[in-house]
Amino acid sequence: MLRNIGIVMKDVRLKGFEKLTNVDEAREIVLNKVKELDSEKAKIEEAVGRVLYRDIVATRDMPPFDRAAMDGYAVRAEDTFGASQTNPIYLRVIGEASIGNVSEISVGEKEAVKIMTGTPMPRGANAVVMFEHVNELGDEIEVLKPVTPGKNVSLRGEDFKKGDTILKKGRVLKPQDIAVLASLGYREVEVYRRPKVGVISTGDELINPGESLKEGKIYDVNGYSLVVLSKMNGALAERIGIVRDNYDDIKNTIKNAVKRYDVVIVSGATSVGKRDYIPLIAKELGEILFHGVAMRPGEPTGCAVIDGKILFMLPGYPVASIVAFENFVKPTIQKMQGYICDDYPRVKLKLKRKIAGSLGRRDFVRVRITKDGMVEPIRVSGSGIITSLVKADGIVIVPENREGFEEGDEVEVRLFERCFDKIIKS
Amino acid sequence: MLRNIGIVMKDVRLKGFEKLTNVDEAREIVLNKVKELDSEKAKIEEAVGRVLYRDIVATRDMPPFDRAAMDGYAVRAEDTFGASQTNPIYLRVIGEASIGNVSEISVGEKEAVKIMTGTPMPRGANAVVMFEHVNELGDEIEVLKPVTPGKNVSLRGEDFKKGDTILKKGRVLKPQDIAVLASLGYREVEVYRRPKVGVISTGDELINPGESLKEGKIYDVNGYSLVVLSKMNGALAERIGIVRDNYDDIKNTIKNAVKRYDVVIVSGATSVGKRDYIPLIAKELGEILFHGVAMRPGEPTGCAVIDGKILFMLPGYPVASIVAFENFVKPTIQKMQGYICDDYPRVKLKLKRKIAGSLGRRDFVRVRITKDGMVEPIRVSGSGIITSLVKADGIVIVPENREGFEEGDEVEVRLFERCFDKIIKS
Numbered sequence: 001m002l003r004n005i006g007i008v009m010k011d012v013r014l015k016g017f018e019k020l021t022n023v024d025e026a027r028e029i030v031l032n033k034v035k036e037l038d039s040e041k042a043k044i045e046e047a048v049g050r051v052l053y054r055d056i057v058a059t060r061d062m063p064p065f066d067r068a069a070m071d072g073y074a075v076r077a078e079d080t081f082g083a084s085q086t087n088p089i090y091l092r093v094i095g096e097a098s099i100g101n102v103s104e105i106s107v108g109e110k111e112a113v114k115i116m117t118g119t120p121m122p123r124g125a126n127a128v129v130m131f132e133h134v135n136e137l138g139d140e141i142e143v144l145k146p147v148t149p150g151k152n153v154s155l156r157g158e159d160f161k162k163g164d165t166i167l168k169k170g171r172v173l174k175p176q177d178i179a180v181l182a183s184l185g186y187r188e189v190e191v192y193r194r195p196k197v198g199v200i201s202t203g204d205e206l207i208n209p210g211e212s213l214k215e216g217k218i219y220d221v222n223g224y225s226l227v228v229l230s231k232m233n234g235a236l237a238e239r240i241g242i243v244r245d246n247y248d249d250i251k252n253t254i255k256n257a258v259k260r261y262d263v264v265i266v267s268g269a270t271s272v273g274k275r276d277y278i279p280l281i282a283k284e285l286g287e288i289l290f291h292g293v294a295m296r297p298g299e300p301t302g303c304a305v306i307d308g309k310i311l312f313m314l315p316g317y318p319v320a321s322i323v324a325f326e327n328f329v330k331p332t333i334q335k336m337q338g339y340i341c342d343d344y345p346r347v348k349l350k351l352k353r354k355i356a357g358s359l360g361r362r363d364f365v366r367v368r369i370t371k372d373g374m375v376e377p378i379r380v381s382g383s384g385i386i387t388s389l390v391k392a393d394g395i396v397i398v399p400e401n402r403e404g405f406e407e408g409d410e411v412e413v414r415l416f417e418r419c420f421d422k423i424i425k426s
Numbered sequence: 427m428l429r430n431i432g433i434v435m436k437d438v439r440l441k442g443f444e445k446l447t448n449v450d451e452a453r454e455i456v457l458n459k460v461k462e463l464d465s466e467k468a469k470i471e472e473a474v475g476r477v478l479y480r481d482i483v484a485t486r487d488m489p490p491f492d493r494a495a496m497d498g499y500a501v502r503a504e505d506t507f508g509a510s511q512t513n514p515i516y517l518r519v520i521g522e523a524s525i526g527n528v529s530e531i532s533v534g535e536k537e538a539v540k541i542m543t544g545t546p547m548p549r550g551a552n553a554v555v556m557f558e559h560v561n562e563l564g565d566e567i568e569v570l571k572p573v574t575p576g577k578n579v580s581l582r583g584e585d586f587k588k589g590d591t592i593l594k595k596g597r598v599l600k601p602q603d604i605a606v607l608a609s610l611g612y613r614e615v616e617v618y619r620r621p622k623v624g625v626i627s628t629g630d631e632l633i634n635p636g637e638s639l640k641e642g643k644i645y646d647v648n649g650y651s652l653v654v655l656s657k658m659n660g661a662l663a664e665r666i667g668i669v670r671d672n673y674d675d676i677k678n679t680i681k682n683a684v685k686r687y688d689v690v691i692v693s694g695a696t697s698v699g700k701r702d703y704i705p706l707i708a709k710e711l712g713e714i715l716f717h718g719v720a721m722r723p724g725e726p727t728g729c730a731v732i733d734g735k736i737l738f739m740l741p742g743y744p745v746a747s748i749v750a751f752e753n754f755v756k757p758t759i760q761k762m763q764g765y766i767c768d769d770y771p772r773v774k775l776k777l778k779r780k781i782a783g784s785l786g787r788r789d790f791v792r793v794r795i796t797k798d799g800m801v802e803p804i805r806v807s808g809s810g811i812i813t814s815l816v817k818a819d820g821i822v823i824v825p826e827n828r829e830g831f832e833e834g835d836e837v838e839v840r841l842f843e844r845c846f847d848k849i850i851k852s
Contacts, residue, residue, distance in 0.1 A: 044635065045665070048654050062812075064644070099631050099642035116701065118631065118742065120642055159811045166813060174842060175658065176815035179651040179744050183644070183812050187636035205525050205544065209470065210613035216525040216546055218490070218609070225605040228474050232601065239471070271497065275542070316544065318605050341845035345771035385585045386488070386609050387592060389602035416600060419767035 017292030020299065022400065023327060023362045026290045030303045030328055033289065034310065034335045037195060037262070041188040044181045047173050049234060050191035051337045056167040061157035062183060066121040068097075070152040073112040073134060073141060074125035077149040088135070088142035097122050112141055121153055128152035159183075170338045192337040197230040197237040197329075198261035199223050200253055202268040202278070203316060206242045221386065222267035222314070222321045229325050233333045235263070245269060251281045258285075258309040263332060265325075268316030271300035278313045282306065294400065295362045298324040318386045323364045323395075344394070344414035352376040355405045357398030366392035367413060375413055393417055443718030446725065448826065449753060449788045452716045456729045456754055459715065460736065460761045463621060463688070467614040470607045473599050475660060476617035477763045482593040487583035488609060492547040494523075496578040499538040499560060499567060500551035503575040514561070514568035523548050538567055547579055554578035585609075596764045618763040623656040623663040623755075624687035625649050626679055628694040628704070629742060632668045647812065648693035648740070648747045655751050659759045661689070671695060677707045684711075684735040689758060691751075694742030696726045704739045708732065720826065721788045724750040744812045749790045749821075770820070770840035778802040781831045783824030792818035793839060801839055819843055 021029070039053035068074065074097060083089040095105055096114040107113055107124035115121070115128060127147040135142040160166055166184070167177055173191075181189055201223040209219045223239040230237035243253050250269070257264040269276045270291075279291050279302055286306030291313070293301045297320035302313035310332060314324045334340045352374040357363040366378045366388050375396065380388045394415040398404055405411055447455070465479035494500065500523060509515040521531055522540040533539050533550035541547070541554060553573040561568040586592055592610070593603055599617075607615055627649040635645045649665040656663035669679050676695070683690040695702045696717075705717050705728055712732030717739070719727045723746035728739035736758060740750045760766045778800040783789040792804045792814050801822065806814045820841040824830055831837055 045650050045653050045657075048658060060639070064639070065642070102642065118629075118644075154811070158806075159813050167816065172845065174816075175651050175654045176748065176812070176842070178654045179647045179748070180812050180816055182635050182647045182650040183744070185635045185637075185639060185645050187634075208613075209608050209611045211611075213486070213490070213611060216491070216528065218544075219611050221605045221608045224471050224608040225601050227471050228601045228604045231471075232474060271543075318609070322602065322605070339845075343844040345844075380584070385580065386602070386606050387585050390593065390600075390606055416602070418769040418771075419598065419765075 017299070020292045020294040020361075021290040023293055023295050026293050026301075026303070027328060027331060029289050030310065030332060031335055031340075033305055034332050036338050037193040037336045039190045040193045042191045043188055044178050044186055047181075047189050047191060048175060048178060050173055050189075050194075051234070051339055052167055052169050052171045052173065053190040053192050053338065055165050055169050056181065056184065056186075056189075058160045058162050058164045058166055058184065060162050060184075062159040062161075063154050063156055066156050067154050068115045068117055068119050068121060068128045068152065069154045070128050070130045071116050072114075072128045072130040072132075072152065073143075074107055074115045074122055074128055075112045075143070075147070076107060076109065076125060077127040077147050077151065079110055080127070080129060080143050080146040083143045083146045085144050088144050091141050091143060093136075093139050093141055112143075126150060126153070172339060172341065194234055194236045195262040195333050195336040196260070197227075197235040197263045197265065197333065198240045198257045199226045199230070199237065200240045200250075200257060200264065200266045201242045202245060202250055202266060203242070204245045206268075208242065221318045222316065225318060225322060226265050226267060226314070226325060226329075229322065230263075230265075230329070230333060233330050234337050235333050245275050245277070247277050247281065250277055251285070254281060254285060254306070254311065258306045258311065261309065262336060263310045263312065263329070264306075265312045265314055265329060267314050267321055270302055270313035270315055276300075278302070282311055282313060286311065293324075293327075294360055295323070295327070295364065296358070297364065298327070301328065303328060319366070319389055322389065344416075345418070346412050346414055348410050348412050349373060349375045351405055351407055351409045351411055354407050355396060355398060355411070357402055357404040359403055360400055362400050363398035363404075365396045365398060367394060367396050369393045369413065375411060389416075443725070446718045446720040446787075447716040449719055449721050452719050452727075452729070453754060453757060455715050456736065456758060457761055457766075459731055460758050462764050463619040463762045465616045466619045468617045469614055470604050470612055473607075473615050473617060474601060474604060476599055476615075476620075477660070477765055478593055478595050478597045478599065479616040479618050479764065481591050481595050482607065482610065482612075482615075484586045484588050484590045484592055484610065486588050486610075488585040489580050489582055492582050493580050494541045494543055494545050494547060494554045494578065495580045496554050496556045497542050498540075498554045498556040498558075498578065499569075500533055500541045500548055500554055501538045501569070501573070502533060502535065502551060503553040503573050503577065505536055506553070506555060506569050506572040509569045509572045511570050514570050517567050517569060519562075519565050519567055538569075552576065552579070598765060598767065621661045621688040621759050621762040622686070623653075623661040623689045623691065623759065624666045624683045625652045625656070625663065626666045626676075626683060626690065626692045627668045628671060628676055628692060629668070630671045632694075634668065647744045648742065651744060651748060652691050652693060652740070652751060652755075655748065656689075656691075656755070656759060659756050660763050661759050671701050671703065673703050673707065676703055677711070680707060680711060680732070680737065684732045684737065687735065688762060689736045689738065689755070690732075691738045691740055691755060693740050693747055696728055696739035696741055702726075704728070708737055708739060712737070719750075719753075720786055721749070721753070721790065722784070723790065724753070727754065729754060745792070745815055748815065770842075771844070772838050772840055774836050774838050775799060775801045777831055777833055777835050777837055780833050781822060781824060781837070783828055783830040785829055786826055788826050789824035789830075791822045791824060793820060793822050795819045795839065801837060815842075 091112040105122040133145040282304035291302035517538040531548040559571040708730035717728035
């Protein structure tokens with residue numbers, strides 16, 4: 001039986017997109033619809049990569065007291081003026097400062113108190129002479145080098161003062177920020193809630209990894225890569241699973257998904273082919289923001305709003321899917337968490353071979369960095385070639401106003417690799 | 427009561443380190459003692475950032491069949507030669523290819539079969555004419571542009587062939603690698619086990635964040651930052667807690683910790699002061715690899731092996747602690763997982779103000795990138811100033827063979843910030 005034979009109709013939808021939206025414009029359109037989420041508490045040791053919901057304001061001075069910044073002797077700086085190797089100055093050691101006793105010690109004229117780094121400075125002292133610059137002679141020291149007032153002392157409030165804004169709302173927390181939060185006494189911190197993302201894979205040809213492969217079938221790839229990419233951008237993401245190319249099944253799955261997730265991603269069936277149901281369903285259920293973007297790969301990308309939730313329609317081809325994610329889903333997930341950030345490290349290198357683009361379209365070209373520190377495009381037949389992304393060191397963007405780059409042109413490579421010692425030879 | 431008064435003895439240990447080990451040498455010494463861990467299985471959607479324990483070899487061709495790379499008509503390329511807008515060539519449409527029927531369709535001379543991207547190519551056809559280049563006329567099409575054999579077709583095995591090594595052992599998995607693993611049918615993947623790291627904070631002055639602050643006390647910072655940094659490098663890390671400056675308590679805590687963790691980090695009391703017990707304990711329990719490193723901050727850093735486990739002794743000052751972690755603990759944790767990688771993105775910029783260093787010592791200088799795209803050091807009294815790391819955009823390293831850099835020198839900044847659009851104005 002030859003299915004479909006004879007049912008070939010003239011169908012304008014097969015002719016391609018009537019209008020392609022510019023990448024920046026499409027991004028702008030969806031981001032205008034995106035609202036920041038509310039907040040939740042996170043333990044500080046689990047808050048790296050989370051985004052601050054409120055400014056962190058110091059509730060006290062840091063250090064909370066003047067303290068020694070070096071191991072040595074707390075002294076009155078004036079008593080050491082003129083000291084040298086050949087003409088040492090002698091001070092009487094009256095004790096050792098510790099947290100327990102410091103309020104009771106006072107350093108008078110020609111006196112010194114032994115002190116370790118971090119210990120509060122005793123009254124009367126205004127500087128620390130390092131051990132390296134003294135000789136210890138029982139209850140006396142020889143000072144071999146003068147110190148100026150304030151030398152080797154961390155003054156109260158030097159790090160920050162009560163009322164200072166230490167970390168700003170919208171900051172993506174780094175390890176050093178966690179250190180600061182700990183130093184302020186925070187056990188938990190208020191951060192943006194993580195967006196919930198659900199990923200639906202569509203296609204009669206798809207089966208789940210782990211299942212045995214049958215003729216004409218392929219494993220679902222995007223269900224996994226899109227979940228992983230969403231997680232890397234802070235989302236709580238999960239794979240909803242594979243749905244067959246059936247209008248009602250897909251529609252019901254989307255209807256249920258928008259109830260449970262902040263963002264729903266549908267992979268596949270997003271173009272203008274006969275079985276590309278998703279845009280039709282999106283139109284039926286909500287409002288299409290754009291469909292068809294002037295980019296390659298990733299042209300059959302669309303976005304809709306259904307019941308106040310964002311629905312992304314991403315192309316089925318894995319590379320196109322990832323490129324579309326990076327351009328539209330990533331900033332959406334980020335904006336929900338109060339920031340937008342382009343986190344590809346970049347290098348500028350010369351092209352070994354020309355790169356073709358097309359006027360009016362943005363091209364994302366997978367490139368490799370050669371041993372001699374140049375850049376060349378990876379030759380593939382299309383965005384179905386997944387390993388092209390594995391072989392690539394990064395992406396070169398050919399903007400809309402260029403037809404490409406010539407051999408020898410300097411281009412900016414957006415790197416995939418975070419191991420810089422491996423990749424940057426230049 | 428003035429505690430300790432009168433107990434000031436001449437103590438050579440207080441005079442500083444007898445010998446400082448060079449940074450690279452110290453790193454070499456510890457890495458020579460580090461063994462790679464064994465493996466475990468991880469679900470592919472949880473495997474980003476994990477490290478491959480074995481090569482991934484393709485067990486089949488990808489694509490598994492020749493398939494259309496575009497939507498259009500599958501044809502014999504030879505039939506289209508000479509076609510143009512003014513002289514179209516006419517082909518008879520004999521059906522539409524789908525996964526279900528493709529084995530039964532065959533394209534003969536002057537015939538065409540409608541086909542969608544990803545569908546297996548029918549027998550006889552060797553190219554796809556895109557919809558854009560045909561006019562559909564019921565059971566015929568007008569071809570307006572010729573195609574060459576292989577055009578718009580992804581050949582079987584083009585992505586990879588059975589037996590190809592797709593991903594190499596030691597690779598830190600990226601999202602696109604997860605995509606490849608899914609396409610190969612993997613549900614799980616064999617990765618290096620995550621090292622277990624325990625962090626001990628020592629010091630009479632320390633209290634836990636969340637507790638109310640008393641005179642002369644400060645919150646434990648390093649217990650948190652070191653856990654967070656360890657996690658970011660793939661470890662399963664936890665805070666063991668605060669131990670008072672008591673020789674036996676610290677010793678017992680370390681003895682227990684080396685039984686439970688692959689790596690134990692002790693923070694504080696690692697210098698050569700009177701209460702710096704850690705090096706003495708390490709010597710008693712095991713073998714000291716080095717103690718005292720020619721770097722600033724971070725000089726009082728040490729490393730020992732106890733019962734085959736690695737013990738790091740890190741300085742108590744938060745910034746010194748982080749710098750020491752990056753130089754010694756990070757590569758250790760990484761090597762246990764089968765790789766070593768320097769993942770700071772870098773930019774080269776000109777210095778606005780000079781940076782001082784010291785011959786024979788490696789200096790890690792916190793710097794800020796100014797609005798005019800230059801670099802300036804952040805002025806602080808020492809490595810106790812935590813916010814200096816928050817205010818800094820990155821680090822400039824002054825190597826051992828330089829006394830510093832002059833204003834106007836071009837220096838390499840190792841960036842903390844991953845949001846490149848925020849930081850790179852140059």
